[in-house]
Amino acid sequence: MTDRALPPLAHLLGLDTLPADRIRALLDDAQALLPHARGGTALREVLHGRTVCTLFFEPSTRTRSSFHVAAKRLGADVLNFNVATSSTTKGETAADTMRNLEAMGVDAFVVRAAQDGAVAALAQQARPDTHFVNAGDGRSHHPTQGLLDMLTLRQAKGADFGKLTVLIVGDVRHSRVARSDLHALRALGAGEIRVCGPTTLLPGAAELEGCRVGADLDAMLDGVDAVMMLRLQRERMEEGLVPSLDGYFRDYGLDARRLALARPDAVVLHPGPMNRGVEIADEVADGPQSRVLQQVTNGVAVRMAVLRAVLGA
Ligand code: CP
DSSP states (O other), rough: OGGGOOOOOBBBBBTSSSOHHHHHHHHHHEEEEEEHTSOOSSSTTTTOOEEEEESSSSOOOOHHHHHHHHHHEEEEEEEEOOGSSSGGTTOOOOOHHHHHHHHHTEEEEEEEESTTHHHHHHHSSSSSTEEEEEEEEEBBBBBBHHHHHHHHHHHHHHSSSGOEEEESSOOOOOOHHHHHHHHHHHHHSSSSHHHHOOGGGGGOGGGTTTEEEESOOOHHHHHHSEEEEEETTTHHHHTSSSOOOHHHHHOOBHHHHHHTTTTOEEEEEEOOOOOBTTTBBBHHHSTTTTTTTHHHHHHHHEEEEEEETTOOO
């Protein structure tokens, strides 16, 4: 089934409300769109005449750029709104900013915000026919990252997630990526989900229900099919949640010795930006088991699929 067989999505705010068949359909659609993600003009009519605005209140390299590329590949007009040079610096609210851009004919907003729930709140204040895609809000959701991670796993390991043991490592507590990955892995029926990190960086037990949780990374790597590394948010050191970067790498950094404890065909994912030498060694980040750049390419295809789904084309 391709996503086109399903009713359009009004918005994509999180993966927690998306049924498994919708997630699978978006992955199917993204896989089919992959040949077009790297270039070409074949799909320029799909969103011709539609306008997509990227509205990022936090920095981004991958998400913002890949939404831009995805929208252009589908023929949309793209407005990359620059928050730093906008009238938000004079105190204009995010809602007023959105309404003014909406009045210029924006059909879909791709929004990143620091506050949990901020993208959903903007969607509630918009016209009924304006669409929103959450590009990351607070610690809550990063749905397109979750989808591109699932596509990358599926390409490496096949569609039967029930056979997979997946390990998520690092600062799960503050990670919207980890939360979206957990929603997606559960929806797709992952065989075993493991979570490893210092107790100061793990969320409460309710969020990790059904996961095998541990602090000994060497032990947790045994028999793993995929390792999903997370960025250590350096501000956590200032909060005293991590004693030192060296100590973090010693206990939770993925190097070649550690990776050899996983299955020989295990793959390594990281959402970026990577802190090399803090959570991941160069030899792993750039090694044969790394799927980091494949994730980025998949991100364009996933975002093409999502824009097509929300804009109903
Ligand atoms: N993975 C991710 O969200 O990267 P950016 O912050 O660069 O968009």
